[in-house]
Amino acid sequence: MPTSNNARFWDRAARKYAASPIGDMEGYERTVAHARRYLKATDVAFEFGCGTGTTAVKLAPAAARYIATDISSEMIAIARERAVAESITNIEFAVGTADVAPYPDASFDAVLSFNVLHLIEDRAAALRGAHRMLKPGGLFISKTPALAEMNFLIRLAVPVMRAVGQAPYVAFFSNSELEREIVAAGFEIVERASHGSGKKDVRTFFVTRKA
Numbered sequence: 001m002p003t004s005n006n007a008r009f010w011d012r013a014a015r016k017y018a019a020s021p022i023g024d025m026e027g028y029e030r031t032v033a034h035a036r037r038y039l040k041a042t043d044v045a046f047e048f049g050c051g052t053g054t055t056a057v058k059l060a061p062a063a064a065r066y067i068a069t070d071i072s073s074e075m076i077a078i079a080r081e082r083a084v085a086e087s088i089t090n091i092e093f094a095v096g097t098a099d100v101a102p103y104p105d106a107s108f109d110a111v112l113s114f115n116v117l118h119l120i121e122d123r124a125a126a127l128r129g130a131h132r133m134l135k136p137g138g139l140f141i142s143k144t145p146a147l148a149e150m151n152f153l154i155r156l157a158v159p160v161m162r163a164v165g166q167a168p169y170v171a172f173f174s175n176s177e178l179e180r181e182i183v184a185a186g187f188e189i190v191e192r193a194s195h196g197s198g199k200k201d202v203r204t205f206f207v208t209r210k211a
């Protein structure tokens with residue numbers, strides 16, 4: 001699906017996405033708490049694929065300035081409403097893709113991304129972008145579903161759903177494949193954790209540093 005079709009898919013999904021409850025709230029809160037611990041009060045942070053801004057508004061108070069982007073203008077509209085409703089004033093939202101972010105090299109102390117890398121067609125470009133925009137020693141913090149580790153039926157279902165416009169672009173990779181890609185983009189692993197409450201958690205939380 002070309003990028004514009006993906007944006008349209010996420011635009012259509014935005015209000016429903018905003019209204020759906022978080023599946024594993026305890027696991028989610030562990031992720032937010034861990035990510036927050038890595039942010040400093042002086043940090044300028046950047047999040048791509050921020051969706052409706054749920055996580056962004058929770059993390060922004062831990063940083064000096066927080067810029068959050070998403071390919072979907074509908075998602076960004078909801079995220080802006082959320083920040084106003086929650087009186088978070090150090091956050092800026094913008095529409096943008098992960099790979100073509102218009103920020104200078106070494107602009108950020110931290111780059112973050114949650115539940116997004118599997119939805120990006122050129123993942124390597126997104127990871128290169130994160131690396132480029134980070135200051136030396138800056139952190140890239142992410143958590144992504146490794147769909148190759150889920151029930152194989154999802155591999156059959158996604159192409160069918162895409163054919164009828166009910167799914168966006170989705171990539172299938174394992175956590176170890178993703179880790180290799182992150183390392184290949186120039187990051188070293190600081191922490192790898194599983195925050196899910198269930199027995200099997202296919203979403204590894206990675207904290208990595210620009211080497």
Ligand SMILES: C[S@@+](CC[C@H](N)C(=O)[O-])C[C@H]1O[C@@H](n2cnc3c(N)ncnc32)[C@H](O)[C@@H]1O
Nearest residue numbers: 010049050051070071072075097098114115119
């Ligand atoms: C599953 S939602 C996750 C949203 C949010 N990070 C969260 O955890 O709730 C995926 C988000 O990625 C965005 N997205 C998809 N492809 C993207 C791309 N190439 N660049 C930036 N955002 C993208 C979608 O618009 C959507 O808001």
